Amino acid sequence: MVGTYPETQGGPSLPQRRHLVTEVPGPLSRKLLDRRAAAVPPAVGTALPVFIERAGGGVLVDVDGNSLIDFGSGIAVVSVGNAAPAVASRVAEQVARFTHTCFMVTPYEGYVAVCEHLNRLTPGGHEKRSMLVNSGAEAVENAVKVARAYTRRPAVVAFEHAYHGRTLLTMTLTAKNRPYKQSFGPYAPEVYRVPMAYPFRWPGGPQRCADEAYQRFVDVVGTQVGAENVACVVVEPIQGEGGFVVPAEGFLPRIGDFCREHGIVLVADEVQTGFGRTGAWFASEHEGLVPDVVATAKGIAGGLPLGGVTGRAEIMDAVHVSGLGGTFGGNPVACAAALGAIETIERDGLVDRARHIGEVMLPRLRTLAERHDVVGDVRGRGAMLAVELVAGRDDRTPNPAAVADVVRRCHADGLVVLTAGTYGNVLRFLPPLVIGDELLADGLDVLDAAFAAAS
Numbered sequence: 001m002v003g004t005y006p007e008t009q010g011g012p013s014l015p016q017r018r019h020l021v022t023e024v025p026g027p028l029s030r031k032l033l034d035r036r037a038a039a040v041p042p043a044v045g046t047a048l049p050v051f052i053e054r055a056g057g058g059v060l061v062d063v064d065g066n067s068l069i070d071f072g073s074g075i076a077v078v079s080v081g082n083a084a085p086a087v088a089s090r091v092a093e094q095v096a097r098f099t100h101t102c103f104m105v106t107p108y109e110g111y112v113a114v115c116e117h118l119n120r121l122t123p124g125g126h127e128k129r130s131m132l133v134n135s136g137a138e139a140v141e142n143a144v145k146v147a148r149a150y151t152r153r154p155a156v157v158a159f160e161h162a163y164h165g166r167t168l169l170t171m172t173l174t175a176k177n178r179p180y181k182q183s184f185g186p187y188a189p190e191v192y193r194v195p196m197a198y199p200f201r202w203p204g205g206p207q208r209c210a211d212e213a214y215q216r217f218v219d220v221v222g223t224q225v226g227a228e229n230v231a232c233v234v235v236e237p238i239q240g241e242g243g244f245v246v247p248a249e250g251f252l253p254r255i256g257d258f259c260r261e262h263g264i265v266l267v268a269d270e271v272q273t274g275f276g277r278t279g280a281w282f283a284s285e286h287e288g289l290v291p292d293v294v295a296t297a298k299g300i301a302g303g304l305p306l307g308g309v310t311g312r313a314e315i316m317d318a319v320h321v322s323g324l325g326g327t328f329g330g331n332p333v334a335c336a337a338a339l340g341a342i343e344t345i346e347r348d349g350l351v352d353r354a355r356h357i358g359e360v361m362l363p364r365l366r367t368l369a370e371r372h373d374v375v376g377d378v379r380g381r382g383a384m385l386a387v388e389l390v391a392g393r394d395d396r397t398p399n400p401a402a403v404a405d406v407v408r409r410c411h412a413d414g415l416v417v418l419t420a421g422t423y424g425n426v427l428r429f430l431p432p433l434v435i436g437d438e439l440l441a442d443g444l445d446v447l448d449a450a451f452a453a454a455s
């Protein structure tokens with residue numbers, strides 16, 4: 001232990017305030033950075049080079065004793081807060097009982113209970129089955145395997161600006177070259193890309209975006225792939241790493257109808273959008289979309305590594321016995337954490353809380369846009385919000401330099417914010433759903449000040 005706080009734990013009892021006692025990063029973080037540089041390759045990046053010692057509610061406390069406001073949730077993971085009591089207690093109890101048997105060797109109840117919750121909570125009242133894996137990428141990858149086995153077709157359709165992970169198949173599904181794909185090819189075959197209905201950047205303007213993007217989708221699938229060859233369409237109902245792109249209204253339901261008409265499995269990648277983040281349990285719900293298969297991870301287990309694939313029973317059951325699985329998938333400790341996280345979201349009304357966060361943040365972000373010409377677009381749902389920065393009021397050229405400047409100022413002032421976007425010009429906000437109103441307001445003040453100082 002490097003720091004000086006053995007007497008306090010993390011979790012919601014940590015003082016919920018921003019408090020800097022050194023520059024950021026402080027001397028103890030810098031020492032650890034030197035060790036990191038000698039032990040870990042730079043390929044594994046770092047957004048903010050402070051080492052965290054404890055965290056909870058809406059704060060991260062670093063080894064130097066700085067208390068930072070968390071607007072990132074470890075990339076949309078700790079929606080219930082770090083070291084959430086129901087997660088921590090269930091994990092402690094499970095660790096003391098047993099830590100692993102492998103569900104494929106000798107099963108245990110926790111795995112089944114998590115799958116029952118997934119079957120209940122994901123969109124649609126149809127009969128479902130779920131399986132568990134270790135990460136979002138693995139969830140998406142397994143969703144594609146299931147869709148191929150069910151349809152006996154090879155092709156997978158993915159969107160521009162998509163992000164689905166870093167394994168070979170999910171990296172192939174991911175749109176952006178740097179940093180995710182550069183030098184890592186050749187990529188997996190039978191992946192086809194179609195335009196996303198990205199209102200802010202649609203050449204014909206936001207009004208025509210849904211229609212025109214859908215026509216492009218139909219054209220590419222019809223002429224370049226053949227609908228009869230498509231196993232699945234994989235889509236994020238709000239794109240995450242691609243820049244929190246909310247598809248133009250009406251686009252997703254039409255994609256859903258097309259899939260149904262052509263026997264294509266619609267896979268919703270709800271890895272980032274799931275578990276209440278957008279003010280609904282799953283973002284597909286905002287437009288009444290009922291996907292055939294849903295991939296989940298991130299917010300499912302309060303910070304422990306877990307992912308899920310939930311699908312129509314007839315699709316999931318089409319795979320041969322032992323065709324799916326993995327040594328650690330649905331580890332009992334991760335399942336215990338998921339049960340604690342789901343209990344917390346339901347008991348504390350965190351889906352509503354996500355909506356509330358959106359209601360607090362959106363007006364503040366819109367005010368930023370009025371004040372600063374570089375803010376070209378404000379978008380998102382619930383507690384998944386972003387601003388896209390551009391050259392100026394009449395020039396939508398992406399402005400990653402302005403994002404970098406604002407982020408640097410926020411970090412120095414004790415606010416953890418993340419970037420996103422195909423052009424690196426999006427500032428995204430993913431606060432824990434348990435963040436208090438005062439802390440949220442303070443974080444927004446830091447953001448205001450950063451924009452004011454940057455302009």
Ligand SMILES: Cc1ncc(COP(=O)(O)O)c(C=O)c1O
Binds near residue numbers: 134138163165272273
């Ligand atoms: C939409 C989406 N899909 C898949 C993934 C990959 O998840 P993981 O990093 O757990 O493999 C991510 C991660 O950011 C994501 O946002």
